[in-house]
Amino acid sequence: PKVTYTDHTGESRIVEANVGDSVMETAVRSGVPGIVAECGGSLSCATCHVYVDEAGLASLPPRAEMEDEMLWGTAEDRRDNSRLSCQLRVTDGCDLRVTTPATQV
Ligand code: FES
Numbered sequence: 001p002k003v004t005y006t007d008h009t010g011e012s013r014i015v016e017a018n019v020g021d022s023v024m025e026t027a028v029r030s031g032v033p034g035i036v037a038e039c040g041g042s043l044s045c046a047t048c049h050v051y052v053d054e055a056g057l058a059s060l061p062p063r064a065e066m067e068d069e070m071l072w073g074t075a076e077d078r079r080d081n082s083r084l085s086c087q088l089r090v091t092d093g094c095d096l097r098v099t100t101p102a103t104q105v
Contacts (some may be wrong), residue, residue, distance in 0.1 A: 002093040007030045008102040017090040020051035023098060024048040034100030041086035047105060048085040049074040050098040056079050060088060076101035
């Protein structure tokens with residue numbers, strides 16, 4: 001599986017991901033900029049906010065209530081395709097594309 005991270009300037013990084021890891025963990029492990037993940041994935045910081053592309057969005061389980069609530073506290077405005085990347089699991093064969101906001105803090 002892989003995850004493509006595009007930053008707000010349009011620069012993309014394609015990262016080989018491990019099944020079961022989160023999209024946030026994959027970014028942090030690979031030094032992808034733009035994901036702060038202050039709380040380390042415990043759903044309390046909203047600094048792992050990403051915008052997911054349409055195809056990816058359809059393949060993901062919907063937001064849990066807590067994730068949805070946290071998305072009201074992001075640094076950059078939430079959109080319909082906003083997700084917290086610590087809640088997105090890499091699955092076998094997935095090819096997720098996400099865009100990171102200009103700022104997470
Ligand atoms: Fe803190 Fe995702 S890492 S909410």
